[in-house]
Amino acid sequence: MNAGRRNNTVMPYFDFLLDRLEDFGEIAGCTEEEITAIESQFQLQLPEAYKDFLRLFGRESGHLLEPYAMTIDNLQAHKDEVTDMYEGTEPYDILNFSQKGFFFGHMDDMLLFFICNGDDDPAVYLMEAPEDINAYESSFTRFIELELQRDEEFPISHFLHSPVVFFAQDAPSIVTAGDFKDLAIRARVAFGICCLEYAISHFQLEELNWALILPLLWSYTADTVNTAIWGDQIAERMPSAILSDYPFDRKDIMWFELDTYEQLQQLYRQSNETVNELIYLVFRIGTQDLHTGVSRHSAQTLNYLQKIIRLMHENRLELPVITPFRQYPITEYNGWGRPFTREDLSNAGYKPANNLWSTTATAIAQQAILTQQVIRYNDFPAPPVFIAGADVEYDKYSDLIAGAIVVLERSTLQVVAYATHCMQVTFPYIPGLFSFREMPPLLAAWEKLSQKPDLIICDGHGIAHPRRFGLACHMGVTLNLPAIGCGKTRLCGHYAMPAGEKGASSPLLADGSDEVIGAVLRSQTRINPIFVSIGHKIDISTATSVVLDMCREFRLPETTRIADQYAREAMEAYKAAHDTGQSH
DNA sequence: GCGACAG
């Protein structure tokens, strides 16, 4: 009767519900047209299991499922909520990748989503905040099945399969215009200029002649500034004015000559719209209250600040942290704030733009999602014979990074194969996000490797990691290869010192629980122990014995040592080849 | 609020 009634469509995913549909009370399904409309509205391909769900419950989900707000009339609200969390970014862009996150319901304050990656019955995740994402159920059907079995209203206590923690510095800076409500105009201008600098760095426009405008902008925060003159000077240098069709006219321009005008033209032409718009917005903040004085919170400059923040978000740009600006309250100097310099900001924690830092939230989300794919038991057909080692080398004077993977025969330590790759770094070093820094050259080296190993020992932790997803896990899961994490120092967890003799070990325990996340292994007698943990497809005792087996004369396993050698060699070779090619 | 934080 209902248009949502299924016709001949097979609905295999919720067979288990068909004989108890009356328990749900009032239910109604979606039509195929509605489902198609959702897909086009959200620009994604919905998984089959979810479509089946919609065919049954898409319009009315009955009292059992009602608290989850999973009917289609809620979808836009879910999306809006996520959008708010991310302040302007599209919710399905959160997880970066090519896949899109689809937010289909909620539990209390937490949003439920799956990733549209082509999987017919995808895993379900819970998002409490952008950087706090947990795997919840292994599939959508299982999610429905298990939720219906729960008696409790909202069984929050067992939401989390494993605790997800992250270092505070991993979290992206979240700043809203409202945060500047009580801060001086000088602080607002300075924040805008900092955003401008971040944008310049992000678009790799540092080489342009920013000296034409940046120092002048910064002069606003100095004690010598005359804001009226500053406004006049900046107005003449506005990108819109310089790039307009009107030719240079000495009568209109008081503050610079023709050659400066031409240089400015060149600058803004090579710049881009976003950066030029930021300059304009900074100008507006600086001049808005010029004649009226600063009233209360100066709502209009907050408005421009909001535009700046939105522009930054639209371009996926990290925002400067707000801490350094907090020291300039709106109560000082009639709202303008006391003067300061860029150095004052640096001393208070302002970090210059680093375009590599903009993706931390995405990286954390990936880890929370990928960690459930880690297999923590032995999963290999035969005892591993060809053991790979991996290490990465850096160069202090450039942004070069060289990765090496070496394959050794387990007992003889013969080098069976090796491969290296040198490239530019693509990610900064952030404890907890290490794999995003070292994986790219390692994966490139892996591609070149003529003989693939049975197992890989990585120079970094596996599950001995705040989100249980260190470098070794990332490598293992990515390559679908048994992997061991072997770190030199602790990242997280606590332990008792193992006995002094080679081979002694003690468990590495997770912070705040008794979960064993690794082994502290004495690899040489009375030498500092090393940290072994599961990477992928191997258990901790097997991992420990394999690592111990590879530790012959030194503290570190031969795999790591030899990989280190090859990586260093590759770096030197690359630099030498590059030098001769460049020096005229 | 402060310290801790793989390579």
Add this chain to the structure above:
DNA sequence: ATCTTGTCGC
């Protein structure tokens, strides 16, 4: 991780 010199203990 990087650079680089010196020192300690076997």
